[in-house]
Amino acid sequence: MKGTINILQYSGIPVRLHWSFGLIFLWVFYVGQHWNMGIEGMLWIGSLVIALFLCVILHEFGHALTAKHFGVKTKDIILSPIGGVARLESLPQKPIQEFYIAAAGPLVNLGIAVALYPIILIVSPSHWTLSTLLKLGPEANPALIFIPSLIVLNLGLALFNLVPAFPLDGGRIFRALLSIRMGKFRATKTATIVGQGFAILLALVGLYLGNFFTIAISLFLYFSARQEMQYVQVQKILTSFTVKDIYRSHFKKIYAQDPMQLAITESQKGVERSFLVFNLADEIIGVLHEEFVLEAIKEKAPERLTIDYLSPKFEYIDPADSLKTILEKMQKEGYSILPIRSEGKLLGVLDRNGLYNFIELQRKIR
Ligand SMILES: [Zn+2]
Incomplete structure (x- = not known):
């Protein structure tokens, strides 16, 4: 994601910090000045913020590791000043799995609160009341209320998220x-x-x-x-929907020895942007992605042969394949066009623009 830096990685899941996170420290400085806290006070508030965000990271790992348990991968965990997000690659299939994944985050914060509680009993049993915490002003001793504050913040996180x-x-x-x-x-x-x-x-x-x-x-x-x-x-x-609902049976055949001009002219008509490329035996030997056609236009090389531009990477898809499978394939492998084959016969093509237009149309009529 743009504007983020990697800070750590665990169990294959990177944790990224958004640049706006830096604003928090400006805020700490502002509050410190406002309350005349002095450097020491500001350091305590700053460490409290860092400790709180460590708890947020643990909360997100609660989601991510539970998701992993159910076979759902997490792309990354992103931290911004307003909290964290574990970006799962997909939704879990069963509702009960989503239930566990969602519940795991707040449970982590409750767990942290419970685990920290004995510390304040040992360190300062008599000093801690809720009212001292709420008066987190210049008169409060930050060192004394560090752990109690963290407990309250974790309880707050759990409750807000619930x-x-x-x-x-x-x-x-x-x-x-x-x-x-x-x-x-x-x-x-x-x-x-x-x-x-x-x-x-x-x-x-x-x-x-x-x-x-x-x-x-x-x-x-x-x-x-x-x-x-x-x-x-x-x-x-x-x-x-499946491939057979939306594929095109009419499409322009481009041959490896054709000049790029042919694909350029065709794409300027606006319907077809990516093409299948054939050899003289009428077998598919590669594809011409939209980007390659644009490249030929930019290089002002319409006379160059298609074979110089094509990508040999492609795969056949089946008319019964679901559009979900196809979109994932296109995104993962970078395909912009795919040939459709059934019982050894080429039926037509499905391209990226066609798929996107279809999704847009369906969303509008629903
Ligand atoms: Zn959560």
């Missing part, structure tokens, strides 16, 4: 439970509406308090909920 509003963990738990009864699509729709309602409420609270941080979180929640809805929508389209 709010049943998508895309918070509570919303995912809510969706998983709904999915068992109404299927993933309708469950996501319901959870998204509840989530966006919560985000709007939170934004109003933020505006009322004049708290920028709350407003930022509400915006993040609102758009993440929408994004998840779109993702589930696209997944549904992709699994409901």
